[in-house]
Amino acid sequence: MTGIDDVARAAGVSAATVSRALSGRGRISDATRVRVRAAAAELGYVVSSAASSLATGRTANIGVVVPLLDRWFFANVLDGIASRLAPRGYDITLYSMSDDPDQRAGVLDVSLRRGRVDGLIVLSLALSENEVDRLLSLGLPIVGLGATSGRLPVLRVDDSALARLATEHLLGLGHRRIAHIGFSLDGDPGFDIPSLRRHGFDAAMTDAGVATPLFAPADFTIDDGHRAAGALLDAADPPTAIFAASDEMAFGALFAARERGLDVPRDLSVIGVDGHEMSGFFGLTTIAQFPHAQGERAGEAVLRAIEEGTDAADQTLPFELVRRSSTAPPG
Amino acid sequence: MTGIDDVARAAGVSAATVSRALSGRGRISDATRVRVRAAAAELGYVVSSAASSLATGRTANIGVVVPLLDRWFFANVLDGIASRLAPRGYDITLYSMSDDPDQRAGVLDVSLRRGRVDGLIVLSLALSENEVDRLLSLGLPIVGLGATSGRLPVLRVDDSALARLATEHLLGLGHRRIAHIGFSLDGDPGFDIPSLRRHGFDAAMTDAGVATPLFAPADFTIDDGHRAAGALLDAADPPTAIFAASDEMAFGALFAARERGLDVPRDLSVIGVDGHEMSGFFGLTTIAQFPHAQGERAGEAVLRAIEEGTDAADQTLPFELVRRSSTAPPG
DNA sequence: CTGAAAGCGCTTACAG
DNA sequence: CTGAAAGCGCTTACAG
Incomplete structure (x- = not known):
């Protein structure tokens, strides 16, 4: 490789x-500037990232911490982030955190401490207080996307209000036996997205005078939404409506209904969350939340925090009820 | 941050x-080793990546060059790659290449030349010969995943054979008016995946005595598959079967059929490619190709190339016909 | 405006 | 087995 001396x-x-x-x-x-740049271009010279980082302390690289790489939602957010960082000359290094404690420790205590990034975007992870401490101890600009800790600057939709909107849509249509499909954590910190959605659902149901709302846990995949919905539909007194905490789980519910010969929306109403690219094809009513735009905002927010040396400000992200054919009054 | 002197x-x-x-x-x-490691752990010391890279020339980081971050296929491959690299202590930096010439030049001539990575995985991109030259000039171990250039070590399914298998499945059921939905490049280099699939389709059709097979271009998204299939179905003499070059486009075709009141498979057979997580729910017959496992193999292959200092060997990846309910003899 | 020199934080021959 | 020192390739006060 040609170097600066060349x-x-x-x-x-x-x-x-x-x-x-x-x-x-x-x-x-x-x-001089023109002459030097011409020479550099001629030789195909590009500054070595390691040498430059060591000398300046800046890396021109942003870390993105993700829970799952293979969900539509995160892939979309990531694409949004990349669309803002690349034009500014920043690269993106991925840190994926699983549920395995050793793996998480490896990311938090080793990988992220190698000094490879100038800032961090942390996607909708449920973090323990201790993990938040370890993130903060990195001394890096951080932007959380999705509910995280309250101690990190965060861009988020109001997931409780979002869940209330979805639930009230179903209640407004006349449903009372409404089931929620979402995730439940052990030792639920109450701050994570699935919990907030469940709380919003519970609150709306309680306000409507429904004491013990139906709930089935699932892990946000189509498969598990399918399984959870199937269990609900096969129960003695099945729901007339399902509010799934993600469109992918809602798709699973639609497939479960179809397999049982149930007509949607006559026999079952289904509403999801996300605004998945496929939701329109399924006629799925959903709460859209524009993940690509969320990623763009997160990208801009870290860059601003890095360049201005200030903490990122919290931002509230928009969401929106999209009515389609999967919800109607109970038949 | 605590340093090595501490x-x-x-x-x-x-x-x-x-x-x-x-x-x-x-x-x-x-x-001594035990004592030093204890001290390092105690202080939370982690070697600085910039300093270490500069001294050793190694970065413990792999670049992954991707065309589109938001397709299911690539998200899955990426997850597979990460699953192999993370346990070996390697990070992943993403380089996404669009169709824009300036953006491509930025990646090839600037970003990748910063020396941030020890090796590269290049995902199914259509690269010009000149772009391949520029990649090779990096002097880095490279593994291509999917057809690329012939001059890069590549892991690939035989896309031509895959397309032939799909087409012969439909021919074997008795179809003759079969349409292919895929991508066609300007100045088609003939080595990219969409072209190989189209060639396989054409060859199988020719062998079966069908002279001018139907074709509709689409960009591998659900939306565009939907549009392309709609156009085919609305034509004067519509196909009785569609072979879509990806499951997502096949989903779009299924939606297009449903909108027109067509029964699948009675009125229309549809076959896709990928083995998408949703294909089972749709009853879609497909050629499965296991992207997660492909990512794992690619991850292992770069690591091997880096650590052994040898070029990666070409590998042929498996694919498999999965028969479901979307294909049947013409009604 | 430009150059010589120190320094960024490690690693690794070279001695011992 | 261990340490002193040079060097990795830049950047940036400091002089001029």
Whole structure:
């Protein structure tokens, strides 16, 4: 690889001048800048990231901490993030956190401490207080996307209000036997997205005078939504409506209904959350939340925090009821 | 952040010894190693990636070059890659390449030349010969996943054979008016996946004595598959079967059929490619190709190439016809 | 505006 | 087995 000295030689200047010409920092004459840049382009010279990071402390790289790479929602958010960072010259390094404690420790205590990133975007993870401490101890600008800790700057939809909106849509249609499909954590910290959605659902049901709402846990995949919905539909007194905490689980519910010869919405109403690209094809009523735009905002927020040296401000993200053919009054 | 000197002081040794104790390279007594590691753990010390990279030339980071982050297929491959690299201590930096020439140049000539990665996995991109040259000039171990250039080591399914299998499945059921939905590139290099699939389709049709097979271009999304299938179905003499080059496009075709009141498979047979997580729910017959496992193999292949200093060997990946209810003899 | 030199935080021959 | 020192390739005060 050609180095800074090669360029310096070619342009007839010192390495210091090459550095200034290429970075745009420090005073330099126009003529020199042009000459140096031409030489660099000619030689295909690009500043070494390791050397530059070591000297400046900046990496031009953002870490994105994700729970699951293979969900539609996260892939979309990631794409949104990338669309904002790439044009600004930032790369993205992925850190995926599973449920395994050792794996999580590896990410929090080792990988993230290698100093590879200038800032962090943390996607909708349920973090323990202790894990939040360890994130904060990195001393890096952080933006949370989705409910996390209250101690991290966060961009989020009001998941409780979102769940209330979905639930009240079903209640307003006249449903009373409404089941919620979502996730329940052990030692539920109450701050994570699935919990907030469940709380919003419970609150709306309680307000409507329904004491013990139906609930079935599922892990946000189509398969598990399918399984959970199947169990609800096969029970003695099945629900007339299902509020699934994600569109993918709602798709699973639609398939479960179809397999049982149930007509949607006559025999069963289904509402999801996300605004998945396929929801329109399924005629699925959903609460759309625009993950790509969320990613864009998160990308902008970390860059701002890094460049201005300030903490990112909390932001409330929009959501919106999209009525389609999967919900109707109980038949 | 605590540095190597802090650990050296705490353990009562030199920085050189700390380095050896932590890396496991070079001779060191067991007692010292244990003492140094304890001190490092105590202080939460982790080697700085920039400093270490600069000194060794190794980054413990792999670049993954992707065309689209938001397709199910790529998200799955990425997850497979991550599952192999993370346990070996490698991070993943993402480089997404669009169709925009400037953006591509930015990735090939700038981002990838910053020296941030030890090796590269290039996912099913259609690269020009010139772009391949630029990739090779990086002097990095590279593994292609999916058809690329012939000049890069590549793991791939035989896309032509795969397309032939799909087409012959439909021919074997008695179909003759079969349409293919896929992608067609300008100045088609002939090596990219969509072209190979189309060629396989054309060849199988020709062998079966069908001279001018039907074709509709689409960009591998559900939406575009839906649009393309709609156009085919609305034509004067619609096909009795559709072979879509991805499951997502096949889903779009199923939706298009449903909207027109067509029964699948009685009025229309549909076959896809991928083995998408939803294909079972749709009863979609498909050629499964196991993207997660492909990602795992690609991850292992780059690591091997890096650690053994050899070029990765080409590998042929498996695929498999999965018969479901979306294909049957023409009604 | 430009250059010489120190320094960023590690690693690794080289001695001992 | 362990330490002192040079060096990895840049950047940036400090002089001029």
